[in-house]
Amino acid sequence: MQQSICLYTNSEMVKDNPMYVLDNEAFFARYPVVWDEFSKSIISEIDKGTYYDNFTFKDRLGVKLYNSCLSTGAKTLLNIYSHPEYIFDFREAGDNCIELFLTRMTGSIYIPRLQESDLFWLKGRKSLKISLNGIWCKDFWEVADKV
Amino acid sequence: MKYKLSNCLLEIDAQPGVYSLGQNSGTGKTYLFNLLKQLRSAYQELKILVASYGDFTEEELINRLTSNKYDIIMMDRYEIWSSELLDYFLYKQKGDAVIMLDVKDLNNVILEINGKLDIKIIPGEVKVSEYVDTTFRRQACCR
Numbered sequence: 492m493q494q495s496i497c498l499y500t501n502s503e504m505v506k507d508n509p510m511y512v513l514d515n516e517a518f519f520a521r522y523p524v525v526w527d528e529f530s531k532s533i534i535s536e537i538d539k540g541t542y543y544d545n546f547t548f549k550d551r552l553g554v555k556l557y558n559s560c561l562s563t564g565a566k567t568l569l570n571i572y573s574h575p576e577y578i579f580d581f582r583e584a585g586d587n588c589i590e591l592f593l594t595r596m597t598g599s600i601y602i603p604r605l606q607e608s609d610l611f612w613l614k615g616r617k618s619l620k621i622s623l624n625g626i627w628c629k630d631f632w633e634v635a636d637k638v
Numbered sequence: 639m640k641y642k643l644s645n646c647l648l649e650i651d652a653q654p655g656v657y658s659l660g661q662n663s664g665t666g667k668t669y670l671f672n673l674l675k676q677l678r679s680a681y682q683e684l685k686i687l688v689a690s691y692g693d694f695t696e697e698e699l700i701n702r703l704t705s706n707k708y709d710i711i712m713m714d715r716y717e718i719w720s721s722e723l724l725d726y727f728l729y730k731q732k733g734d735a736v737i738m739l740d741v742k743d744l745n746n747v748i749l750e751i752n753g754k755l756d757i758k759i760i761p762g763e764v765k766v767s768e769y770v771d772t773t774f775r776r777q778a779c780c781r
Contacts, residue, residue, distance in 0.1 A: 513718060514691065538664040552761055563715060564663020582717040585663030585742055604743040 495620035496613070497599035499578065500638070504624050505601045511578045512570065518579075519566040520559065525573040529595075533572070536591060537565040564588040571598040607638050641677055641684075648673055650710065651767040655752035656728070656737045658744060666757040666764070667740045671714040673764060685735075690714035696721060703727040708735040716741045725749045738766075 505511040512518045524530060524545070531542035538561055539551040549555050561569075564584040568591060571579050581589070581600040592600065593612035597619075613621065613631055621628050628634045641648045659667045671688055678686040685708040689699060700723065708731055713720075716739045725748045728737055738755060741747055756769035 516691075516715075552759070560669075562664040562668060580718065582742065582746075583663075583715055583740075585665075586661045588663045604745070 494597045496597055497622045499601045499624055500603050500605050501624050505578055513580045515567040515570055518570050524569045530572050533565055533568045538562050607635050610635050647763045649765045652736050654734055656732050656749050657753050657755045658751050659738055659740050659755055661742050666759050670757055671712055674712050685709045687711045691719045700727050711735045712738040714740045722748055
């Protein structure tokens with residue numbers, strides 16, 4: 492199956508969608524994470540910590556904490572990875588999360604602050620389908636034109 | 639200002655004003671938020687207001703902001719619950735309080751942001767200090 496990224500910059504496109512998730516913290520607290528090498532790498536790349544088990548991680552100082560202590564950005568990425576059928580609000584996720592999502596992940600996000608320069612993270616990704624506000628774009632350049 | 643807690647020393651090195659806490663995730667913003675909650679309980683003479691999404695209604699927060707003068711204010715996850723009305727009442731505190739906003743896109747707030755604060759976490763110590771960065775200045779100038 493071809494991989495795809497759906498980007499929404501217009502709130503009108505998502506606000507009434509039953510699959511739209513505003514509160515990433517609450518979603519993370521309720522639904523399980525799919526743990527594999529990639530989801531474990533999100534902890535190390537964003538929070539500079541290490542996966543310990545499915546419920547805990549070690550932070551950058553080596554202190555063992557519950558996963559509820561992960562940053563909101565890391566939780567958002569873990570939500571997207573584990574539940575690709577939803578559209579997640581990406582406003583709380585930082586610039587480092589935008590980079591990781593656009594370079595290595597797929598899924599649907601609401602990101603009103605998306606800038607043309609962010610799209611350069613997509614450039615190296617071949618055979619990736621991209622939609623912007625519900626419209627499929629034929630290539631990276633078409634997305635960049637529309638942002 | 640240095641505050642001693644049983645598990646760490648918290649230092650906030652900033653003048654009163656409005657500050658963003660940076661555009662990256664995983665820098666310790668929510669950790670700082672929880673430390674400030676501890677500080678509020680430990681030092682009741684300090685006027686500290688910390689709020690995150692779902693903690694208060696807008697009306698409750700505005701009531702607090704109009705009836706108190708705070709030393710430290712932190713709004714966590716402010717991106718998803720900010721409003722122009724709240725921005726206005728926060729702005730009125732900027733002469734007295736160090737106001738820290740967890741906001742990634744500075745265009746989402748009408749407040750004039752005075753600078754960016756950097757959070758440094760080392761074992762037993764958390765230091766929050768002003769950080770001068772050219773990218774931030776460029777973004778602020780473009781607003």
